[in-house]
Amino acid sequence: MSVTTIRDVGIPLAVLGNKSGFKGVEGNGLVRGDVILDGGCVAGMVPATVHRDQPVILFPKLVDPHCHLDKCHTADRLDGIGGNLTEAIEAQRRDKDNWTGNDIRTRASRGLREYHASGTGLVRSHVDWGDTATPPSAWHVLRELAEERDDITLQLAALTSPLQMAEPEMASDIAKAIPEGHALGMFVFGQQGYETAIRNAFEQAQSRNLLLDFHVDEGLDPALNGLEVIADIALELNHSGPIMCGHAVSLSLRDQTTVGRIADKLARAEIAVTMLPSTNLYLQGRNGGTPKDRGVTLAHELHRAGVRVLLGNDNVRDAFCPVGRHDPLFALELGILSAHLDPPFDRWLPSITTDAAQAMGHAPTYVRGAALPDLLVAQASDLSNLICGASLAPATQLSEVTQ
Numbered sequence: 001m002s003v004t005t006i007r008d009v010g011i012p013l014a015v016l017g018n019k020s021g022f023k024g025v026e027g028n029g030l031v032r033g034d035v036i037l038d039g040g041c042v043a044g045m046v047p048a049t050v051h052r053d054q055p056v057i058l059f060p061k062l063v064d065p066h067c068h069l070d071k072c073h074t075a076d077r078l079d080g081i082g083g084n085l086t087e088a089i090e091a092q093r094r095d096k097d098n099w100t101g102n103d104i105r106t107r108a109s110r111g112l113r114e115y116h117a118s119g120t121g122l123v124r125s126h127v128d129w130g131d132t133a134t135p136p137s138a139w140h141v142l143r144e145l146a147e148e149r150d151d152i153t154l155q156l157a158a159l160t161s162p163l164q165m166a167e168p169e170m171a172s173d174i175a176k177a178i179p180e181g182h183a184l185g186m187f188v189f190g191q192q193g194y195e196t197a198i199r200n201a202f203e204q205a206q207s208r209n210l211l212l213d214f215h216v217d218e219g220l221d222p223a224l225n226g227l228e229v230i231a232d233i234a235l236e237l238n239h240s241g242p243i244m245c246g247h248a249v250s251l252s253l254r255d256q257t258t259v260g261r262i263a264d265k266l267a268r269a270e271i272a273v274t275m276l277p278s279t280n281l282y283l284q285g286r287n288g289g290t291p292k293d294r295g296v297t298l299a300h301e302l303h304r305a306g307v308r309v310l311l312g313n314d315n316v317r318d319a320f321c322p323v324g325r326h327d328p329l330f331a332l333e334l335g336i337l338s339a340h341l342d343p344p345f346d347r348w349l350p351s352i353t354t355d356a357a358q359a360m361g362h363a364p365t366y367v368r369g370a371a372l373p374d375l376l377v378a379q380a381s382d383l384s385n386l387i388c389g390a391s392l393a394p395a396t397q398l399s400e401v402t403q
């Protein structure tokens with residue numbers, strides 16, 4: 001196998017992996033030097049021999065652990081948007097009359113092209129399951145797209161309701177339609193019977209080897225406590241498969257002792273929490289004027305307690321968020337602004353790369369050991385520059401020097 005060198009590259013330490021053998025200059029969350037490739041894979045680093053005029057950063061393809069490709073790009077044809085969560089649900093429900101196979105395929109394909117253009121290699125999309133056990137047409141269309149595309153890995157999560165999952169037979173029928181490697185999900189919002197439904201979801205996930213993903217407590221009522229119920233059940237059942245909880249908005253209104261207790265349970269149950277700033281900022285805290293409550297979950301407190309905190313784009317141009325982008329760096333930028341995720345930014349980069357992949361049951365890509373096609377290069381001097389608008393390209397475009 002040939003050994004080659006790429007001159008003067010910065011690698012974020014948070015996504016490097018084991019740094020032994022990487023003898024560059026460290027600073028601002030990066031290690032910089034000449035990268036050694038062995039057999040096409042990143043194997044080490046030596047101090048830079050020449051310096052580029054325009055610095056570059058090498059990092060893994062991005063991951064979005066939470067979006068809705070069945071709903072995206074519908075905002076321009078919707079009436080009654082610009083309200084709260086309940087009004088958004090109703091507006092999106094009315095739009096389903098337009099959801100022919102062709103319509104879903106056109107919009108979701110656009111979403112996937114946008115993800116590819118933003119450097120994303122792995123995405124989880126939720127799919128509204130409807131009211132029965134039968135998979136909706138969007139499920140079939142998105143599974144076809146997942147099969148067809150070789151430039152992006154698309155994982156699906158069935159988005160069900162407690163009304164469906166509280167019924168054991170229906171829970172079983174729904175789970176049967178989900179292939180291994182994909183997720184069983186539910187919208188948990190304090191509905192009647194939600195505890196039974198969560199238990200049934202865990203049972204189905206265990207018997208069919210499915211991942212779990214809950215939209216949970218998406219509101220500013222502190223009585224919403226689905227997050228703790230999910231953690232309690234996961235601990236009680238000693239569940240070992242990946243569990244993701246998105247939103248966790250009401251956590252932001254709980255007292256410090258309660259937050260500490262819930263965060264400890266989430267950490268012990270290894271439940272990842274996905275912060276979804278765009279949709280929360282748009283729908284939460286509506287008061288007829290300028291919002292005061294931001295509605296984003298407690299990223300800092302969860303992170304400090306050892307909970308894996310992720311970031312997702314959630315809704316893009318639909319009833320829940322009439323703007324947005326299929327771009328994980330945009331989610332991180334919004335997270336920085338809405339939750340004060342201050343520099344150094346390297347500790348939040350795993351939220352849209354390695355940690356997100358692990359929470360989706362995929363092996364994380366660290367730069368060390370990775371092949372160039374699994375990496376990206378940004379024209380950027382530092383992580384702030386990387387996050388806000390650097391031009392990205394496949395790492396295969398970097399020129400190599402043969403030793």
Ligand SMILES: [Zn+2]
Nearest residue numbers: 068126215314
């Ligand atoms: Zn969502």
